[in-house]
Amino acid sequence: MKLNLLAAAVVTAFAFGSANAALPDSWTVGGAAGWSHSFDHSFPSEITFDNDGYGTKLFGEYNFNNWFGLGLAWDYIGDQHVKEDDDPRTSFHINIGEVYGKFAYTFDTKGSDVFFKVGPTFNRISADGENKNRLGAVAGVGVQYAFTNNFAVRAGYDYFYRAGKVYYGENNDSARIDEGLLYVGFQYTFGGAQPAAPVAKKKVKTTQTHTLDAGVLFPFDSSKLSAEGQSAVSNVVQSANQLEEAEFEVYGYTDRIGSDAYNNKLSQKRADAVTAELQNNGVAAKVSEGKGKANPVTGNKCDGVKGRKALIDCLAPDRRVEVVVSGLTSEVK
Numbered sequence: 001m002k003l004n005l006l007a008a009a010v011v012t013a014f015a016f017g018s019a020n021a022a023l024p025d026s027w028t029v030g031g032a033a034g035w036s037h038s039f040d041h042s043f044p045s046e047i048t049f050d051n052d053g054y055g056t057k058l059f060g061e062y063n064f065n066n067w068f069g070l071g072l073a074w075d076y077i078g079d080q081h082v083k084e085d086d087d088p089r090t091s092f093h094i095n096i097g098e099v100y101g102k103f104a105y106t107f108d109t110k111g112s113d114v115f116f117k118v119g120p121t122f123n124r125i126s127a128d129g130e131n132k133n134r135l136g137a138v139a140g141v142g143v144q145y146a147f148t149n150n151f152a153v154r155a156g157y158d159y160f161y162r163a164g165k166v167y168y169g170e171n172n173d174s175a176r177i178d179e180g181l182l183y184v185g186f187q188y189t190f191g192g193a194q195p196a197a198p199v200a201k202k203k204v205k206t207t208q209t210h211t212l213d214a215g216v217l218f219p220f221d222s223s224k225l226s227a228e229g230q231s232a233v234s235n236v237v238q239s240a241n242q243l244e245e246a247e248f249e250v251y252g253y254t255d256r257i258g259s260d261a262y263n264n265k266l267s268q269k270r271a272d273a274v275t276a277e278l279q280n281n282g283v284a285a286k287v288s289e290g291k292g293k294a295n296p297v298t299g300n301k302c303d304g305v306k307g308r309k310a311l312i313d314c315l316a317p318d319r320r321v322e323v324v325v326s327g328l329t330s331e332v333k
Contacts, residue, residue, distance in 0.1 A: 032185020053079035092127035125164030136162035223269035243327025
């Protein structure tokens, strides 16, 4: 008896804690102890039972994924007795070997779950120095709470069908008993596909330059923003959403036709019109500057063009507003 209680204590202390059934291709080992109760079937009235005893359990499981695994377990049921009339009571104990499938619903990232198990058993009941073997089955439910990805506590109830037979009477009649085991224990999980380490990232400053055609933004020789121009500015803002801490600079340009004073004034009005539209989209520009006929993109391409209309058409790329957006992006190290 003392040896059995010591075994129960060892089993209960075995392997603190849990395991992550949510970890694919992992192994779980553990132990448990608790209260057992036998269910007698078709015994005559002269047979009485001390149905309550204790049980210990050792188990190992292979977790294929976060909802299914296969397990092996060994259970010891002890401290139960049977008595016939005035005969001394007889103690019996049962060793049960289990093979089972475990179906789980995991409710956190560490592997805590509720589960159902079912499978066949091999049972060996021992009484009066005799051993009897028989096949049976187990069905059980339980819950485990994971403190970490490796350690958890488990509680459950297993029902063992056809756990054994008890024999009685002169004709050595027998009747079936089933067993129930309510247990609490601990488990440890190891192996499995470990989650990938987070990828280190660094912030990198980047710059986007959006060149907006003045012919789309404004009517010729005007600084009033068109509907198409409003849409173009909105697209610039949306494109900048991918940047962190985005800053906007707006520069207006004209072609070389006309005086410097006129072109400087017109380019400033156009830059300010785009800046105002940025504000309408919730963005404040750090710079809003008109640069007149500076920095022409056509170079000397139009020098030989004859006729005012042809020259105006040739110089169209110079008439523009540039929105320069700078900000931070994440880059994998």
